Amino acid sequence: MNMLTRRLLIAAAASLAIAGSALAQDKSIVVASTTSTQDSGLFGHILPMFKAKTGIDVKVVAQGTGQALDTGRRGDADVVFVHAKPAEEKFLAEGFGVKRYPVMYNDFVLIGPKSDPAGIKGSKDIVAALGAIKAKGADFVSRGDKSGTHQAELNLWKVAGVDIAKDKGPWYKEIGQGMGAALNTASASNAYVLADRGTWLSFKNRGDLVIAVEGDKRLFNQYGVMLVNPEKHPSVKKDLGQQFIDWLVSSDGQKAIADYKINGEQLFYPNASDSGA
Amino acid sequence: MPAELSAFQLVLSGDPALFAIVRLSLVVSLSAVLLAALMGIPLGAWIALTNFPGRQGAIVLLNALMGLPPVVVGLAVYLALSRSGPLGSWGLLFTPRAMIIAQTVLVAPIIAALTRQTIEDLWLEYRDELTAMNLGPLGRVAALIWDARFSLVTALLAGFGRAAAEVGAIIIVGGNIDGFTRTMTTAIALETSKGDLPLAVGLGVVLIAIVIAINALAWTARRAGERLAG
Amino acid sequence: MRAPCEELPVVFDGVSVTAGPVTILDNISLSLAAGAPTVLIGPNGSGKSTLLRIAMGLMPPSRGRVTWGGRENAPPLKRAIVFQRPAMLRRSAAANIRFALRAAGIPRAGHAARTSELLELVGLGGLADRAARRLSGGEQQRLALARALARDPAVLFLDEPTASLDPTATKAVEDIIRAVSARNIKVVMATHDLGEARRFAGDIVMLHRGRVVEAGPAASFLDTPKTAEARAFLAGELLI
Numbered sequence: 025m026n027m028l029t030r031r032l033l034i035a036a037a038a039s040l041a042i043a044g045s046a047l048a049q050d051k052s053i054v055v056a057s058t059t060s061t062q063d064s065g066l067f068g069h070i071l072p073m074f075k076a077k078t079g080i081d082v083k084v085v086a087q088g089t090g091q092a093l094d095t096g097r098r099g100d101a102d103v104v105f106v107h108a109k110p111a112e113e114k115f116l117a118e119g120f121g122v123k124r125y126p127v128m129y130n131d132f133v134l135i136g137p138k139s140d141p142a143g144i145k146g147s148k149d150i151v152a153a154l155g156a157i158k159a160k161g162a163d164f165v166s167r168g169d170k171s172g173t174h175q176a177e178l179n180l181w182k183v184a185g186v187d188i189a190k191d192k193g194p195w196y197k198e199i200g201q202g203m204g205a206a207l208n209t210a211s212a213s214n215a216y217v218l219a220d221r222g223t224w225l226s227f228k229n230r231g232d233l234v235i236a237v238e239g240d241k242r243l244f245n246q247y248g249v250m251l252v253n254p255e256k257h258p259s260v261k262k263d264l265g266q267q268f269i270d271w272l273v274s275s276d277g278q279k280a281i282a283d284y285k286i287n288g289e290q291l292f293y294p295n296a297s298d299s300g301a
Numbered sequence: 302m303p304a305e306l307s308a309f310q311l312v313l314s315g316d317p318a319l320f321a322i323v324r325l326s327l328v329v330s331l332s333a334v335l336l337a338a339l340m341g342i343p344l345g346a347w348i349a350l351t352n353f354p355g356r357q358g359a360i361v362l363l364n365a366l367m368g369l370p371p372v373v374v375g376l377a378v379y380l381a382l383s384r385s386g387p388l389g390s391w392g393l394l395f396t397p398r399a400m401i402i403a404q405t406v407l408v409a410p411i412i413a414a415l416t417r418q419t420i421e422d423l424w425l426e427y428r429d430e431l432t433a434m435n436l437g438p439l440g441r442v443a444a445l446i447w448d449a450r451f452s453l454v455t456a457l458l459a460g461f462g463r464a465a466a467e468v469g470a471i472i473i474v475g476g477n478i479d480g481f482t483r484t485m486t487t488a489i490a491l492e493t494s495k496g497d498l499p500l501a502v503g504l505g506v507v508l509i510a511i512v513i514a515i516n517a518l519a520w521t522a523r524r525a526g527e528r529l530a531g
Numbered sequence: 532m533r534a535p536c537e538e539l540p541v542v543f544d545g546v547s548v549t550a551g552p553v554t555i556l557d558n559i560s561l562s563l564a565a566g567a568p569t570v571l572i573g574p575n576g577s578g579k580s581t582l583l584r585i586a587m588g589l590m591p592p593s594r595g596r597v598t599w600g601g602r603e604n605a606p607p608l609k610r611a612i613v614f615q616r617p618a619m620l621r622r623s624a625a626a627n628i629r630f631a632l633r634a635a636g637i638p639r640a641g642h643a644a645r646t647s648e649l650l651e652l653v654g655l656g657g658l659a660d661r662a663a664r665r666l667s668g669g670e671q672q673r674l675a676l677a678r679a680l681a682r683d684p685a686v687l688f689l690d691e692p693t694a695s696l697d698p699t700a701t702k703a704v705e706d707i708i709r710a711v712s713a714r715n716i717k718v719v720m721a722t723h724d725l726g727e728a729r730r731f732a733g734d735i736v737m738l739h740r741g742r743v744v745e746a747g748p749a750a751s752f753l754d755t756p757k758t759a760e761a762r763a764f765l766a767g768e769l770l771i
Contacts, residue, residue: 054395054476063495068479085395085476099384100394204494211496229496259384259392430618432589434634434682435607444630448621530622530662 052081053264056093056101058172059202060130061247062086064222064291069284074271080264088171088202096120096250099257102265105272107220107247108172121250122262125273126301128281128292130221132176132243135207136162136236137214150240154184161195163215165206168198172245177218180242207233220245222291246301247292249273272296318480323511326484329397329471330464333404334412334457341409341460342453345416346442349424363417366410371403371469378403378474395476400484403470408460415456419449451523458519465512485511537600538609538685539717540564541586546595548581548741555581557741558595563686567733568708568718570749572725574770577738579721580615583688586719587612608635611684615691617675619663624655624674627663631681649677653707669700676707680716687711689720693727705730725765729753737761739770 089106096104142162144153167174210217211231278294468486475482492501548556599605653673693701732749
């Protein structure tokens with residue numbers, strides 16, 4: 025009992041110490057971002073450089089784009105770094121963001137089993153591929169979590185002329201989870217799934233999955249970053265947050281992004297200078 | 302299984318990042334158990350020893366709360382601690398302290414319910430003796446809690462097991478921030494989502510080993526204490 | 532400060548105890564005064580334990596009243612009781628006694644000396660650090676006696692203190708009771724063992740079906756019982 029008491033006291037003391045250090049560590053910001061930027065390892069690559077330059081700790085909460093924007097709306101993050109331009113523009117229009125900066129893009133890829141039941145492997149036409157999947161009733165895993173990838177997927181179905189809310193059958197599985205979980209599900213059930221290339225490249229549990237469709241311009245995936253509006257939420261650390269944004273779009277930050285590679289393959293393409301992106 | 306070995310190699314080589322994750326897991330869960338004990342033991346003892354209207358209902362409710370879904374607790378604490386929530390000005394969301402709060406909410410009913418049962422059983426045995434000694438209410442509670450201490454350790458361990466194992470609450474209120482609020486369980490969830498199943502399994506084995514070690518320690522302490530005090 | 536015998540006499544005035552339709556004690560009037568031990572005898576279920584619990588103040592009577600030294604509702608300051616199966620606190624033998632000393636409000640300075648004195652008195656001097664619940668039945672009974680004596684009682688109630696003990700252990704417990712009685716502590720003991728009653732009693736109160744059938748000095752009760760029930764009990768017949 026004495027031992028236990030002592031251990032509990034040590035734990036309590038340690039928790040106070042952590043709490044204390046959290047207060048002391050005031051030079052930090054919370055960035056609500058997407059699972060794709062986190063799971064692909066991009067943040068692990070660029071954040072140490074930013075920290076070395078500015079001394080600012082960036083705490084990344086990785087969520088789907090929809091949830092990340094909500095986190096910003098609630099004032100629980102200082103910066104949001106997501107990939108769903110229409111949703112980002114809505115966020116700005118509602119007054120929750122200050123200004124949107126384009127940062128980089130990567131692309132989506134349609135992943136599917138080697139056996140390719142829909143017969144679409146090697147195609148560069150995502151719209152035709154989705155139509156074939158629907159026509160053949162081949163298994164398809166959808167994020168179903170309002171993330172940027174999910175929104176991109178819904179948009180592609182619309183372009184393909186499929187009203188997915190109405191036309192979906194047992195072949196269409198909405199899992200309501202992140203990119204990794206969707207890939208795990210697709211891997212386990214040999215289904216097609218739309219993924220961002222970064223997460224796919226760093227994903228380890230591929231099983232029989234390969235890239236079925238890539239290279240279509242409509243698979244383009246733009247990332248943007250915004251400071252949460254301090255007028256809505258006075259707790260936002262606007263100077264530190266703006267420093268992070270400024271660095272991301274600076275030549276240093278853009279180079280750091282371009283330099284991130286997995287197996288020699290570049291994952292993200294900086295395009296901060298493209299004001300229309 | 303080379304990849305599982307790699308998790309153990311991380312442990313054996315004293316990998317600082319893994320060590321920090323393990324330490325945070327222990328600090329969060331043990332702090333939650335301590336806070337929950339400070340609330341749950343007196344509450345459980347009070348319910349055990351007091352007659353009040355609705356007592357039966359309170360006992361049923363307390364027992365039911367032992368099964369609180371972590372994700373619901375996480376969501377409730379999230380909404381409370383969010384900048385837009387009632388306690389937003391504390392600025393606790395996405396910090397270890399928010400995780401401690403969430404796990405305290407999860408664990409307190411477990412400790413209170415088990416304490417209630419333990420103290421009530423002991424009170425049946427002690428009631429006549431303590432009444433004959435003309436002991437006041439506070440003296441009774443103190444004597445019962447002290448004499449139930451070995452059973453209460455089991456209640457604390459049950460609470461710790463619950464806290465150490467859950468991921469639903471802390472991933473919501475902690476945000477699984479690398480190097481800050483990442484624990485064993487949230488790291489396992491993350492590695493699973495990255496498709497690194499062997500590393501996730503390896504971390505899981507490490508977590509289970511730690512939980513077993515803590516239980517073994519507590520058990521040994523309990524046995525030693527019981528030999529001395531019966 | 533100990534006011535002499537403020538607990539005595541313990542007077543029962545028309546005391547009844549009922550539990551639902553069952554009458555456990557039926558209109559008992561009785562006075563337990565200072566002096567030689569009073570022994571309650573009677574078959575199992577005759578109400579001895581309930582009478583002791585009421586005399587100790589552990590439960591109120593359903594009807595009638597009890598007074599201690601003329602006071603009603605007097606807290607059990609100088610009363611103590613040893614139950615038939617005493618609950619041992621989950622602590623060492625010595626800690627059990629220290630607990631009783633603390634509960635009795637005795638200043639801490641004297642605890643150590645008083646604890647060893649009491650343990651010696653009941654012959655447990657060598658077992659002070661043994662976990663109380665690991666003691667034998669007889670040792671537990673003696674520890675319970677020491678714990679009761681820690682309250683420095685004016686009156687000590689004993690509920691069949693030797694009922695489940697072997698002869699050796701019984702002898703040890705009886706020797707202690709004798710020593711207690713010799714210290715001017717009023718002993719009130721329930722037993723269904725006539726031999727024990729003979730060895731101790733100054734007065735005997737016989738209970739049967741919740742009533743006092745006969746009460747009086749031990750000698751006259753044992754030699755010339757006045758009631759049929761007492762005669763039957765003394766003759767070893769089964770009283771139902």
